[in-house]
Amino acid sequence: MWDWRFTFLLLTSTLISYIGGYYLNNTNNDNYRKAIMRLFIFLSLSILLYFKYFNFFIESAISLLNSFGLETNQHTLEIILPVGISFYTFHGISYIMDIYYRRINPHNDIVAYSLFVAYFPLLVAGPIERASHLLPQLDIKRNFNLEVIKPALSLMFWGFFKKLVIADSAGMIVDDVFSNYQNFSSYSLIFGSILFTFQIYADFSGYSDIARGVSKLFGIELLLNFNFPYFAKNMQDFWSRWHISLSSFLNDYVFIPIALKFRDFGKRGIYIAVFFTFLISGIWHGAGWAFIFWGILHAIFYLPQFIFSNKKLKSLVVKTNTSTYGFNDFVNSTEVFLLVTLALIFFRLPGISDGFNFILEITKNWDRFSLNEIARTTTHIIVLTKSILGILIVFILEFILFKNNLQIENLLTKIWHYLCIAFLIFLLGSFENATQFIYFQF
Amino acid sequence: MKNKILIALVFFYFFQFAIAYCLDYLFLKSKIYKSAVIFSSTDLLKEKDIIIMGGSNGLVSYETSLLENNIKKKVYNLSEDDTNIQIHLLQLKLLLKKEITPETIILNIGSLGSNLSRNVLRYLPILGKNHDFDMLFQKHQTFNYYMYRIFPILKWGMYNNDLLYPLAFNIIKSNRYKHRFNEDGEYTYPNLKSSILSDDYEFIELNNENETLNEFKILCLENNINLIIVNTPYYKKKIKWNNSDNKVKNYSTLYANKPEYFYDNLHLNKIGKKEYTKQFIYENFSLNK
Structure with missing residues (x-):
């Protein structure tokens, strides 16, 4: 407030x-x-x-x-x-x-x-x-420069597209599913959880893009906060691409100092540092046990790749090579995506018990399946279609950028690009369901 | 370069006017919402003896065919969900402007709020084309009024869920798409197996001295329209009128002990609708008494 x-x-x-x-x-x-x-x-x-x-x-x-x-x-x-x-x-x-x-x-x-x-x-x-x-x-003295307008507009339009087309459309369905999860079938609950994973990405990265674009207009470069996290090949890669400013902050000011403090404990010292870093990440997000549990879950998902291998963990955030992305990498990315989705169930619901109940409901209700559960009114059908279309547009474009190691400001450079995005926002945006950004609460 | 940008801006400004004008035109030729029906089905409405008006209560509480068969009059239900007396008065003014003067109007009142209800957006295609709507919208949403007058395309973008896509459906379905109502203008809630009724009792107070309601009554009187003001049945909710002139037919507690007649606390289901229509005919029209 x-x-x-x-x-x-x-x-x-x-x-x-x-x-x-x-x-x-x-x-x-x-x-x-x-x-x-x-x-x-x-x-x-x-x-x-x-x-x-x-x-x-x-x-x-x-x-x-x-x-x-x-x-x-x-x-x-x-x-x-x-x-x-x-x-x-x-x-x-x-x-x-x-x-x-x-x-x-x-x-x-x-x-x-x-x-x-x-x-x-x-x-x-x-x-x-x-x-x-x-x-x-x-x-330093900054002069207004017409050259900075293009990348600034690219970022702002892209951010608005993600927020208004994906986040706000998906939000309507997600709110429905998460607020009455007892009444939905397993299929709808899984669909709702996956949709929330897209929603939170579109919402938060959308805000970061807008903030970076606005800042560029003033001649100030902000840190890149999202770098195609859902194409990450493992959890370490994910954290190098998701909320980068927080994860690198925690890496430098929490993980490394703790790892140094416990260096005499060998690998166990590193694991303690990972655990505490994710614990603090959870606490930073909000004053609630669900956020803390979300942090712990990420520590649990993060550690196995080091426990069961000889890989040395020197930094919490290490990006992998993007140019060689094959089918195996796609399978790995899907695995990361599903783990992130699972953890986000606890992030979205008010308490840990709600999270477990939600998962319990997923395991129970496989026998009833009805598309009408989610698409129950014309508005729901429209909103669902819009969010799926938006997700496809964003992820196809972002995959191209990811493969070529580019950012959106390198791709959208012409005036007609902005007009296309503006037109798509006009057609697909959910202005009436517009909600405040999820991360405003933190 | 500057000239080119200026020309492009002027072009886009007029282009958005042209697009919005075409969309408004297509909308008013459709039957998507009751707002469009008033414009596209003027002749049909002129033939009707009775027009039912109201919010969602009016929409789901009357079986038109039962009414028509019993009282031998032609009936159309013009009620729209999520609307209040402000929109009902606007509808009446639009009807009168189109010289549609039915013998009787059954006005179903659930609330007498002074704010514009959400579904005023369904009337946005007539913005700039109807003085009564312009006055109403300008009074309640001044900023939006000027914004949509200057950039009419924005209303189509802002409410694309409710205006643009239903219009697109309508074009795909060869002008047959109607939003939650049939040929007679009514909608029926199903009989649910599991109840979604709340047992909490509630009193709703309405004031008969309401300015908008008075204007509605005067307009009916001036145009020789017989007005029946009705409160449809509720479950565990009682409407109490202040300053009542005893002309209101208050059926809010008619089925207080009949949960099987309700879809939820505010709306009758298919069974309740039939029973209520029979009761309404019996109490208000002498043919079957």
């Missing part, structure tokens, strides 16, 4: 990281620097913890005590989650960490620094920018 009073929260968060950076730079004593880094990260995180996780911890503690037979009074606070808090907190943390690791010097200009923390295209749903990447761009 947004409220003008949250401006002070944004200001406080900005000042904490700015002052932290200043003090880090004023000393060369390693122990002292480490203590400053920990203190200011703790201060930054405490705001996030209070606003995002306070009630979750209290409720969890109460239910734990109740399960032991100890009666407690439920006492939580009515805390509103401020918009963008997860993203601007991580911006601040990235600044402190980059100065601590001496990747950048502290910024003298507090206005430019504040712009980095609260840069509007990515404030509400990312990508999570690195201080070392974005801050230098804010320092």
Whole structure:
């Protein structure tokens, strides 16, 4: 939610990281620097913890005590989650960490620094920018250039297409299936889950594309956040392509430090680091056990390729070669896609028990099959057709880009390309079902 | 270069007008929604003695053939789901403009909201062509009104689910596609095996002094149309009228103990529809008394 009073929260968060950076730079004593880094990260995180996780911890503690037979009074606070808090907190943390690791010097200009923390295209749903990447761009003088309009428009049109054609159309069917999953057959539940996997990709990557396009208009390059994740050949490849700004952030600031800490434990130390990184990824997404379980599931899916092989895990995110994509790779991508879909069931539903119930319903209702379940009205048929058409268009184009190691701004370059996309949005967009971006809640 | 862009922009601006005009024209020639029926089936409606109006209650509660056979009058159901008194009044004005003055109007009222109901979008093809609709839409959705007047193609894009694709279906089905109604304008909810009825009792208060309802009554009076205001049966919901002039036929509690007559708490099913139509004929038309 947004409220003008949250401006002070944004200001406080900005000042904490700015002052932290200043003090880090004023000393060369390693122990002292480490203590400053920990203190200011703790201060930054405490705001996030209070606003995002306070009630979750209290409720969890109460239910734990109740399960032991100890009666407690439920006492939580009515805390509103401020918009963008997860993203601007991580911006601040990235600044402190980059100065601590001496990747950048502290910024003298507090206005430019504040712009980095609260840069509007990515404030509400990312990508999570690195201080070392974005801050230098804010320092240089930027002139408006007609040449940047083309790639900017490509990204924005493509983002709108994904959001309005796929995400908002699929969302109507997905909402139906997930909110009444007890009433659907196994086939419909599987279809609904797969559709949600496409919906969340279109929604989130669509936002990232729009944010990158808008930013390009200002002459600022944002990090690539999605790089055709559903063509990933394994889970490590998937995490190198999905929400890249978060996974690389977690790799640099969580996985590597933990892996170094536990290096004496050999492979087990690496597994602990993977587990904690995905746990934190789950917690970052939301204050709920379902998100935590989603993170744990990803750790479980991620680890086998290293446990059962001699491959060394040096980084959480390693991309594979795209030019040699054959049938075996397609089978592997399908396997990754299905694992991601399975984990997303828990991401989509409010509780872990709902997730298990959903899976139980899938196993139970194979005997009844009716297309009318999902396509029950004319509007549902239209919306379903639109989302399937949208998915086909996006994935055929993205496969071409993936195979040729290109991005959408390299493909859509002519005015008639934009007109075609605009026409397709007009024809296939679901404006009436338009919902806010899924990642706004984080 | 600048001139070329300017020419292209002007071309596209007028092109979108032309496309929207063609779509509006095709829509008003169709029978997709009741809004289109008023324009495309004017002659048919002129022949009707009784026109039923209302929201979804009106749409699903009357068996037209039963009414016609018993009272020997021609009936058409002009009710539309998800509409309220604002749209019903607009429909009446459109009928009068087309010189359609039935002997009787049965107006089914479920709510008297002052807001425009969602399905006003079904009237967007007449935007700019009918003063009454323009006034109504401008009053409630000022921004959209100007946006759709300046860029009429936007209404077709914005509501492509409800306007553009049904129109495309209609063209594919040789002008036979109708959205949830038959030749007589009615729709029937099935008799469900498992009930979706809620047992929570609810009172709905309606005010007879409603400005729009009064305008509706006056227009009927001025045009010698006999107006019957009706509340159709509900399950576990009771409508109470404030300032009632006792002219309203309130059947909201008629089948309070007959769950088998209902599809849900607000709508009759196939059995309930037949029983209610019989009861309605018995109470309002003297032929079979």
